[in-house]
Amino acid sequence: MLVSSKASIVTLAKAAVEAVNPQLRQILSCQLTNAVNEHFRLSDIAVNKQWYNSNPNLEQQIQQDVKEVQNLS
Numbered sequence: 001m002l003v004s005s006k007a008s009i010v011t012l013a014k015a016a017v018e019a020v021n022p023q024l025r026q027i028l029s030c031q032l033t034n035a036v037n038e039h040f041r042l043s044d045i046a047v048n049k050q051w052y053n054s055n056p057n058l059e060q061q062i063q064q065d066v067k068e069v070q071n072l073s
Helices: 002-018 022-048 058-072
Strands: none
Touching: 002 022
């Protein structure tokens, strides 16, 4: 969900910057603001549920990755 949310933000930002029509630019800018706010909400949920660690300790992350790989074997 975070990846598609981020992709939507990038697409809306590009469209808003390239829009020639001021009304269309305003609509896209509002949609971009909404998309960014929604992305923040999704990110907060993911961090709170420990689905995503926004600032992982590198050593801890390596140990976790090794453990997960070992569990696959």
